Amino acid sequence: MSPAPRTRFTGRTALVTGAGSGLGRAIALALAAEGASVVVAGRTAAPLAQTVALIEAAGGTALAHPTDVTRADEVRTLVRTAVERFGSLDVAVNSAGVFRGGGPVADLSAEDWRTLLDVNVTGVLHALQAEVAQMRTQPGGGAIVNISSNLGPHKSRAGIAGYGASKAAVSALTRGAALDHIADGVRINAVSPGPSDTAMSLLPGESADGRAARMKEASPLGRVSTTDEIAAAVLYLASSDAASVVGADLVIDGGAAA
DSSP states (O other): OOOOOOOTTTTOEEEEESTTSHHHHHHHHHHHHTTOEEEEEESOHHHHHHHHHHHHHTTOEEEEEEOOTTOHHHHHHHHHHHHHHHSOOOEEEEOOOOOOOOSOGGGOOHHHHHHHIIIIIIHHHHHHHHHHHHHTTSTTOEEEEEEOOSBTTTBOOTTOHHHHHHHHHHHHHHHHHHHHHGGGTEEEEEEEEOSBSSGGGSOTTOOHHHHHHHHHHHOSSSSOBOHHHHHHHHHHHHSGGGTTOOSOEEEESTTTTO
């Protein structure tokens, strides 16, 4: 006998940026599976349509809305569309992010640095501002989860200083925003994944089997995290199960940053 489905988000509206692939898609699917109406956002329409199709095939409800998080006006329109379509914005997961400029700091190009800050930091700021502006008008407030990284806030390694700096900023922004807006009824937290089962964790030219062999040595756990494991952490922070969790940064990396 299979367990009864969880329904923590039934009747709630969730927004997920970066939902066209990887962790963002997994989080959107998980929210929909627990009853949320999910608005999926990202720069490119086709992958978002695929995410919506997967949600609908599983019996869920979703809406795709192409959005560039580096543009504040587009993010405000995204939030407004979610509310107009589903009546509220109860959960937001800011997952949109990029990796650029692997290599020494001295060789990091100005273009790569700007892209990291524009997407990973300013994009999260734009999302927070638009999401909080809506949530604090609602009697029930809302919950926001930002996707940071174990690299930057919790550990470092050579060749990723630009990316690490951008993700350290996300974690710091999360803590500050959490304190600023808990009195508004908005809970804000972060999840900091390590390597997970997405394309971003593959080295150039590396296969999934090659990554698995590498992680046996590189990770205390001996493997990458699954996207479902990361999504489960996000859903916990977004749910009433975490009602007293404010400004946390939950590291999911198999012990790499321990």
